[in-house]
Amino acid sequence: MARITYISPAGVKTTVEAEDGSTVMQTALRNNVDGIVGECGGNALCATCHVYVDEAQFAGLGPIVDFEEELLDCTSSPRKDTSRLSCQIPVTGAVDGLIVRLPETQE
Template identity: 50%
Template structure:
């Protein structure tokens, strides 16, 4: 079963087993991962599930869509080159692990 590893701002790590097809955001919310607010519930409309995608994980997720790209500009912690909305990060079949770094604040 694939894993999502969440890295907190203080460096603490927590790995969660997730089913293929799950999103990084829903897995975080379902497992009480701090720092993922997800106000819009996964509709790519709020940027409160913003994460920084680990470099090794960038090759295993779909590229940023136009809607996600626009919403990332309003991320509270500041956009970086590796910024993503965790609601748009889907565990595709065959992916073994995705690593995301949670920003210091979402709102």
């Protein structure tokens, strides 16, 4: 299990336990974290699970694949250097302590 902290645009922190094998998006939805929509169910088709990963942790997540790269250019909130789709971040022991900030809007 890994602990993930979601920070809302207002600065409210929600830290939850995440199951290995799930994703950062699935974990948010299971724990009723406001700010993650996930309209496509985690199939990387909608970009409504956009997050900003903590800078110090971003490089450790692995590369962004082409389809995620394209979707990140279509997010409703501005893309930043640390933008990722939370449906594409698998939960493993390597993400324990992950901090993600939620954008102002997903739609």
